[in-house]
Amino acid sequence: MRAERRLLATVAIGAAAIAWALPFAWMAVASLRPGVPPDIASLTPPGPFGLGNYALAWRSGSFPLWYLNTLLMCGGILAVQLVTITAAGYAFARLRFAGRETLFALFMLQILLIPALLIVPNLATLVRLHLYDRLLGIMAPYFASGFGVFLMRQTFRAIPRDYEEAAMLDGARIPALIRHVLAPLARPGLVAFAIISVTAHWNEFLWPLMAVVSPSRQVLTVGLASFTAGAEAGSAWGMVAAGTFLVAGPLLILFLLFQRRFVSSFMFSGIK
Amino acid sequence: MPRQALAALLLLAPSAAFLLAFSYWPVLYVAVESLTAGRGGADLGNYARLFADPHFAQAVRNNLVYAVGTIAPSVTLALLFALALRDSTRLNAMLRTLLVMPLLIPLVAAAALFSFVLLPGQGLLDWYLARLGIAATNWLGDPDLALGSIIALTVWKNTGYYMLFFIAGLAAVPQELLDAAKIDGARALARFRHVTLPMLGPTFGFVLPIALLNALTQVDHVVTLTQGGPSDSTSLLLYYIYQQAAQNDDPGLAAAATLISVAALLALSLGTFRALDRGIHYAS
Numbered sequence: 223m224r225a226e227r228r229l230l231a232t233v234a235i236g237a238a239a240i241a242w243a244l245p246f247a248w249m250a251v252a253s254l255r256p257g258v259p260p261d262i263a264s265l266t267p268p269g270p271f272g273l274g275n276y277a278l279a280w281r282s283g284s285f286p287l288w289y290l291n292t293l294l295m296c297g298g299i300l301a302v303q304l305v306t307i308t309a310a311g312y313a314f315a316r317l318r319f320a321g322r323e324t325l326f327a328l329f330m331l332q333i334l335l336i337p338a339l340l341i342v343p344n345l346a347t348l349v350r351l352h353l354y355d356r357l358l359g360i361m362a363p364y365f366a367s368g369f370g371v372f373l374m375r376q377t378f379r380a381i382p383r384d385y386e387e388a389a390m391l392d393g394a395r396i397p398a399l400i401r402h403v404l405a406p407l408a409r410p411g412l413v414a415f416a417i418i419s420v421t422a423h424w425n426e427f428l429w430p431l432m433a434v435v436s437p438s439r440q441v442l443t444v445g446l447a448s449f450t451a452g453a454e455a456g457s458a459w460g461m462v463a464a465g466t467f468l469v470a471g472p473l474l475i476l477f478l479l480f481q482r483r484f485v486s487s488f489m490f491s492g493i494k
Numbered sequence: 495m496p497r498q499a500l501a502a503l504l505l506l507a508p509s510a511a512f513l514l515a516f517s518y519w520p521v522l523y524v525a526v527e528s529l530t531a532g533r534g535g536a537d538l539g540n541y542a543r544l545f546a547d548p549h550f551a552q553a554v555r556n557n558l559v560y561a562v563g564t565i566a567p568s569v570t571l572a573l574l575f576a577l578a579l580r581d582s583t584r585l586n587a588m589l590r591t592l593l594v595m596p597l598l599i600p601l602v603a604a605a606a607l608f609s610f611v612l613l614p615g616q617g618l619l620d621w622y623l624a625r626l627g628i629a630a631t632n633w634l635g636d637p638d639l640a641l642g643s644i645i646a647l648t649v650w651k652n653t654g655y656y657m658l659f660f661i662a663g664l665a666a667v668p669q670e671l672l673d674a675a676k677i678d679g680a681r682a683l684a685r686f687r688h689v690t691l692p693m694l695g696p697t698f699g700f701v702l703p704i705a706l707l708n709a710l711t712q713v714d715h716v717v718t719l720t721q722g723g724p725s726d727s728t729s730l731l732l733y734y735i736y737q738q739a740a741q742n743d744d745p746g747l748a749a750a751a752t753l754i755s756v757a758a759l760l761a762l763s764l765g766t767f768r769a770l771d772r773g774i775h776y777a778s
Contacts, residue, residue, distance in 0.1 A: 263621030
C-alpha cells in the first residue's frame, strides 16, 4: 500500500516534469521541420526534417549583429562590474570607517530599485548624458551592483587575513593586494557573480528595448520580439522555433554543460 | 582623514557614482516629476489623474491577481517538486534539470514559445486537447482567459528556480529532528507540518520577496504577447508605466505610477522580511 502510493507520487511528479519540458521539445522538433506543415504542433511527426528553418531565420533576422551587440553588452557590463564590486566588497569586508553599516544598507537598497522599474527617469538621465540609443547607455545602470557588492563582501570575509598581512609586510599597497592576492582567492565568488550577471543581461528585454531605437544597436531579445512578430504573421512556426532556439540556445547549452556551477551560483542569488 | 577611511572612499567611489546616477537620483527625479510634470507649479494633480484613470485601477487589480496567481501555485509546486526530487538520484537530477530549464531562457523567448503553445486550434495545447474532444480555445484573445494564460506562462518559467531554494532548504533540516518526531509517533504529514515546514521559514523568507519582485518587475511577456489586452485584461503596473512613457507620452502619469510602484515594492519586501522574521524557527 505504502509502496504503491510512493510509486504513484513518483509517476505524477515525473509526468509533471516531462510536461514542463514539452514547450522545449516542441521547439526542437518544430524547428527541424521545413515549410508550413498543418500538423506543426505534433511532437512526433513523420518527417521530413532539415535545418532549413535555421537558415531562413538567420537570413530574415540580423542574428550576427544581435549576437555581437548582446556579447558586447554582457561583456561590457561584467567587466566594469567585476572592478566595482571587488573594490567595494573589499572596502566593506576589511576597512573600518565611519558610517560603514549605513552605507552598506544604502548599497543593498539598490537590489530593490530594479532598473526596469526606473525606466522613465533613467531614460531622461541617458538623454542628458548623451548615452541614449547607445549600447553604453543600456549598460550604464548596471555598472554598480548592490548584489555583487554583497556577494564579494561575503567572499572576502571568508578569506583568512593571514594572506593580506603577509603581503602588507612586504609593503604591498591596497590595489596590488586586491589584484594579486585577494582576487585570485575570491575567484569562486567572482565566477558565481559572472554567471548570474551574464544570464540576467543576456535575457533582459524591456530596458534594452527602451534605451535603444536604432536597429543596428538591438540585442538578441529585442531582435527576437520583432522577428517572431513577423514570422508569426506568416504562420512560419518552424522559423519562430528556430529563432527562439538561436536566442535561448547558447545559455541553455552552457547550463546543461556546467549545471553544478550554474545551480550553485543561482543559490547565491535571488536576483536574476 | 584616517588612512583606512581614505582608502574606503576611493574604493567605494566608482560604485557610489553609478548608484547615485541610476538608482537614487531616479527616485528623487520621479518624486519631483510626479508633482510637477505637465502642471503649472507643484501639486498632486498627476496623482489625482492617476487615481481617476480606470486603466490604472485595472492594472493594479490585474497585478494583485497576477501576484497571487503566480506566487501561490509556483511556490507550492516548487515545494512539492523539491520534496519529491530532494534525493540526488540520477533520475531526480534529470527531472530537476527539466524543471530548471525555463529559468535560463529570456522571458521573451518563453513568450515566443507560448504564443505557439496557446495558439487557438493549431497550437500545441489545442492540438492535443482536440484529441480529447475539447474544442479550440482563444487562450490569449479571450478577456476571461488571457491573464490566466499569462499566469500559467509565469508559473512555468519560475517554479524551477524556487524549487532550487527549497531543495537547499530541505537539505538543511536536521535529520535528528525528523527521527525524533518519528520515534514520538508523528506520521509523515505531521512531521512535514510540524518539523519540516517551520524549519523552511528562512527559505520562504527568501523565496517570497523574490517572487514578489518578479510579479512587479517582469512584464516582457505582456509586452510581446498581449500588449495588455484584450480590453486591459492583462495590463500590469509596469506595463501601464511603459505605456504612459513610451506610447501616450505622459511623463506625469508615468512618474506618479513609478513612485507608487517603488513604494509598494519597498513596503512589500520589508513587510515580507519582517513577517517571516517573526515566524522563522531558529534551530539554535
